[in-house]
Amino acid sequence: VAGVDFMAETASILNQEKHVLLPNPESCCPMAAFLDTKKVKDYKRENPGLPVVTYVNSTAAVKAESDVCCTSSNSINIVKKISKEFGTKAVLFGPDSNLADYTEQFSGIKCIKMPEEGHCYVHSQITLDDYNSAKEAHPEGIVLVHPECKRNVRDASDFVGSTAQMYNRVKSSNSEEIEFIIGTEMGLLERMAEDFPEKKFYPIREKLICYNMKKHTLELIKYVLENLDDKTYEVKVPQAIANRALKPIEKMLELS
């Protein structure tokens, strides 16, 4: 898995009999690191009866403490359905506080942030000034941002969605929609620039790079492929945790 640790853990949870390799074991997601099992248990104790909803960008151990997982595409739908099932008007939601805020805004269900300060440093650095500067430079640009951005940036933008939803928004754009201002990690902009050469893409601000995702190199990938028995690079979620973490993922699929 040439991504961050929670992606490799999720691959391990879903494929417990397979070997999952992370070419650079230091490739960790700082946002997932905002939430650990102790914090989840504390929130549960303080808010008995509320369902625990965790973003897939979370550790396996945190997933194991959860009732359901969600993605940035389906969080609104999942929160509506799980709160109905539990008969509550609120859920515990972590670890991204901006996704929690976005989900609460459009589901009408209170999303108690676990923790209040959880955020993705790539998306939360985007400011309204960035939005205004980008619009000034490219007034025709349609602004697409990720739900992990802050509310004032989301509210100003033309479209809020996951990276897949942003990609599809561009794919389905009409011939008069030429320019797009992109508010997410640079990788998506680069991919869309390749896939849609007839369109123009501008980052909403410079250096929107997740350095944690970029820690893998071709040399490291080549090494792990040639040394499959080197356990240093294997990510194996202990079976007891994997079995518990699988349930909220399956619950998400059931509710989707």
Ligand code: SF4
């Ligand atoms: S962009 Fe990087 S820090 Fe942000 S959620 Fe993804 S992996 Fe984590």
